[in-house]
Amino acid sequence: MSTRQWELVKSPVVDISIDLIRLSRIDSNERRFDADFYLSLKSCDEPVSIETIDFTNAERSPIGGTRLITSNMIHNGGVGPKFPPNVRVYKVSGTFQFNPELETYPFDTQRLSVSFQARKVASPIFIQPLAQDLRRSGGDLDGWRLRDEYVGSEQDFISTIAANGTGRHLVPIHKFNQTWVAQRISxxxxxxxxxxxxxxxxxxxxxxxxxxxxxxxxxxxxxxxxxxxxxxxxxxxxxxxxxxxxxxxxxxxxxxxxxxxxxxxxxxxxxxxxxxxxxxxxxxxxxxxxxxxxxxxxxxxxxxxxxxxxxxxxxxxxxxxxxxxx
Structure with a gap:
């Protein structure tokens, strides 16, 4: 729930789960890596698709500036024998950016994150990652060894003009990230x-x-x-x-x-x-x-x-x- 001018505005809550398949082409010089994973979305309020999620650290194409991400829907959230209802499942592949720390190269450990938030700030959704004890660890890493993984969050603000035109108005933005801690095989x-x-x-x-x-x-x-x-x-x-x-x-x-x-x-x-x-x-x-x-x-x-x-x-x-x- 969020407040605006003393009114309660209901924001949908989306349960999200990222199941890693593979991390590859981890390039410290180019500061990017490729990730393949399954993305599961569930909302009790209304169906939520991957179009409502913005992967903020995804690499952009030099032509057109679009995110270098492809997604394929595996389950549409309907009732079926294999998947639970109201859960949409996607297979996502993309190129993401990261900030390498190379002081201990070639024995370095890097944090590779997939960051995401609601695509529309005006119509926010609250993203709720899966609990740690329910997340599955694993995945293939090309030339690296997976040491740990965790989910983090941060809050940012957009500062704009208040309605009365005499002050500032802060619009909160909630960001989340799925991070894998990988160590280089040397x-x-x-x-x-x-x-x-x-x-x-x-x-x-x-x-x-x-x-x-x-x-x-x-x-x-x-x-x-x-x-x-x-x-x-x-x-x-x-x-x-x-x-x-x-x-x-x-x-x-x-x-x-x-x-x-x-x-x-x-x-x-x-x-x-x-x-x-x-x-x-x-x-x-x-x-x-x-x-x-x-x-x-x-x-x-x-x-x-x-x-x-x-x-x-x-x-x-x-x-x-x-x-x-x-």
Whole structure:
């Protein structure tokens, strides 16, 4: 019920249920995703169709500006043997917008929402989502893992001129959203990025065991490792983010580690450190002891992230083996 000029105006209440079928083409750069779901509408006052619902975050066509949504009625609300009466069921497919948060990419979790409200503000309807214990969780996600889902609501206002022309009049708008919390499956990232970076660091570490007479070879190997890590970064698909991601941080740490090894190699064979033996042995200790310890600690952190992501290192190794055999 709503009030206007001290009169009670009856607004129909619509029970709504969204049963997810599939989420696909989740694109962080384009900030959109495709969703297929079943939409059920029920009203005790009068029949309500999908035309009374406006999906506010649906993508618009560049030609005509229409919403990129298609719907197919499965049940018209009549009495039948399979569907309950007064419930209209639609199969809906559309493209929807979202705001990605990419600070923890590629281990990021995104909130994918389908937002809706009454199409006509002048003739409002109250949308009532299904209770949480009655909603069915599930659906297929392409390249992602469903972690959670929930229904949220918010209220907005349209500020306009009051009837007497001397003040402001606020018209409330009730918005609702069905949100799915999805986590990116990052096994491919481990295969394409983490494993190659691990080998680059391993080769860099083994190069410090070459004899001093092979100084040129040692530096050449380490410089090649640095250039390889830079080339790997440039070959990766770029993520459109206003700030550095966790992936960027991994590469920056790799650059710093390899560059530090190059600098320590040069210092180790400098005339100054040769004159002070204790300093030279300290540099050797940094290269042969501190470097592998720091690498192992970073690897354990990545393993922890993989387990949290649901992709155990055993799964990563299995996929790596299949890639090599294939």
């Amino acid at each position: 096994i491919d990232y481990y295969i394409r990025v983490v494993v190659p970076l691990g080998f680059i660091l391993l080769v860099t570490y083994f190069s410090v065991f070459l004899p001093p007479a092979r100084f040129d070879s040692t530096v050449a190997i380490q410089v090649t490792a640095l250039l390889s890590s830079i080339a790997l970064y440039l070959a990766l698909p770029k993520v459109d983010s206003d700030q550095a991601t966790l992936s960027d941080g991994m590469f920056i740490m790799t650059y710093a580690a390899v560059a530090l090894m190059i600098g320590l190699t040069i210092l180790k064979d400098s005339a100054i450190l040769r004159a002070v033996g204790s300093l030279r042995y300290a540099v050797i200790g940094l290269q042969r002891i501190a470097f592998p310890i720091a690498t192992v600690v970073a690897t354990l952190q990545l393993i922890a992230l993989a387990d949290r992501d649901g992709a155990s290192m055993w799964m990563v190794l299995q996929k790596l083996q299949s890639s090599i055999v294939g």
